[in-house]
Amino acid sequence: MxxxxxxxxxxxxxxxxxxxxxxxxxxxTLVDTDAIAHELTGVGGAAMPALVAEFGAAVAAVDGAMDRAAMRQLVFADPSARVRLEGILHPLIRQLSAERCRAAGSxxxxxxxxxxxxxxxxxxxxxxxxxxxxxxxxxxxxxxxxxxxxxxxxxxxxxxxxxxxxxxxxxxxxxxxxxxxxxxxxxxxxxxxxxxxxxxxxxxxxx
Incomplete structure (x- = not known):
């Protein structure tokens, strides 16, 4: 620890x-918040159910990961969408990064x-x-x-x-x-x- x-x-x-x-x-030990964000929004990512519930099925690609291009367009068209996206992702990233820092053996x-x-x-x-x-x-x-x-x-x-x-x-x-x-x-x-x-x-x- x-x-x-x-x-x-x-x-x-x-x-x-x-x-x-x-x-x-x-x-x-490296704890990378960008990598955690990709993990959360990847296939089977922990943030995906909340993202789909908030923004609709269009933000999910066929494989179930976040469709980054669709999300970028959404955020560009609606500034409030970025706030809502960050409201879902940031607490999860903070929580996971804190857990991984504590668990590090170095x-x-x-x-x-x-x-x-x-x-x-x-x-x-x-x-x-x-x-x-x-x-x-x-x-x-x-x-x-x-x-x-x-x-x-x-x-x-x-x-x-x-x-x-x-x-x-x-x-x-x-x-x-x-x-x-x-x-x-x-x-x-x-x-x-x-x-x-x-x-x-x-x-x-x-x-």
Missing amino acids: SDFVVGLTGGIGSGKSTVADLFVEQGA PYVILAVPLLVESGTYRERCDRIVVVDCPESLQIERVMARNGMLVDEVKAIMAVQATRQQRLAVANDVVVNDADQAKLHVQVAVLHRKYLMLSAEKVKASC
Whole structure:
């Protein structure tokens, strides 16, 4: 059981997943709220009955998973639909992520939350917050290359996220992801040793 939680966040295209994977390689447990959301809305997902009851059968694909395209259209056409969608998903994500953090067998947990800065409840659950940072121009470049999106589409996503400055303002630690993998590995290894030490200190203090 681990009670030392490191919140990991960063803007779109910053490389959060890459950094999270590097922490896992070091021995950390990863609890990813995006992955939990996909699980809840996948085939047989725990959120699907409530989503179908709220929005109708049209939001479910043939296999029973959420039809993401249909839900996107719905949310785009009706702003209140997003609030209702989040009202169903967010409590379930919070509950599952908390259970998995508690069940982790590693000295510390990486709790990956894309919108951690925007969501106060997650910040309160973290002993440390690590932000994956890079220049905004590099974020745009990466997302365009990865998702085939236009520059304006990427900027529109970034506009509804916390700003780079807002993320850095709440960070206890920063991983700079603007160069090569070797530089990333070094930064993560240094933080891993730091979190092991802090986790041990917290355990000691609670005894």
